Amino acid sequence: MTRKLLLINGVNLNLLGKREPEIYGHTTLADIEARAIAHAAKHHVELICIQSNHEGQLVDEIQHYGLLAELAAQVDAIIINPGAFTHTSVALRDALLATKKPFIEVHLSNVHSRERFRQHSYLSDVATGVICGLGHLGYQMALQYWLNNLYQPA
Numbered sequence: 371m372t373r374k375l376l377l378i379n380g381v382n383l384n385l386l387g388k389r390e391p392e393i394y395g396h397t398t399l400a401d402i403e404a405r406a407i408a409h410a411a412k413h414h415v416e417l418i419c420i421q422s423n424h425e426g427q428l429v430d431e432i433q434h435y436g437l438l439a440e441l442a443a444q445v446d447a448i449i450i451n452p453g454a455f456t457h458t459s460v461a462l463r464d465a466l467l468a469t470k471k472p473f474i475e476v477h478l479s480n481v482h483s484r485e486r487f488r489q490h491s492y493l494s495d496v497a498t499g500v501i502c503g504l505g506h507l508g509y510q511m512a513l514q515y516w517l518n519n520l521y522q523p524a
Contacts, residue, residue, distance in 0.1 A: 436469025
């Protein structure tokens with residue numbers, strides 16, 4: 371498989387299924403990743419999954435897979451749920467822009483119906499698209515978008 375996508379999950383997303391299930395649901399991050407990996411593999415696409423509660427580690431991973439890795443190891447596009455880093459991280463924005471790779475921003479909850487500070491994103495204006503409020507299905511929708519739009523058969 372030479373076609374690759376990067377799925378990035380930020381701060382606190384390791385707690386999916388346990389933390390505030392009334393907002394984020396009962397599906398775990400492991401469940402989301404397993405479904406996405408299986409679906410991507412059916413289309414001969416490798417999905418690389420990363421989660422970290424550390425902003426710098428996420429920046430390092432974005433740089434590695436989007437820019438610094440050997441050409442064969444680089445990803446074609448990115449799906450990112452930055453968690454709370456959405457509202458604070460210019461560093462993630464800059465790292466994503468440096469890769470020149472298209473990305474989709476995903477949020478489990480509808481950030482626009484929540485606290486005012488959650489309604490601002492440092493990523494949305496430079497993302498290919500934003501999916502929010504559809505729970506774990508948002509990841510599937512983002513993945514399907516890339517499969518449909520990046521990897522059309524010749």
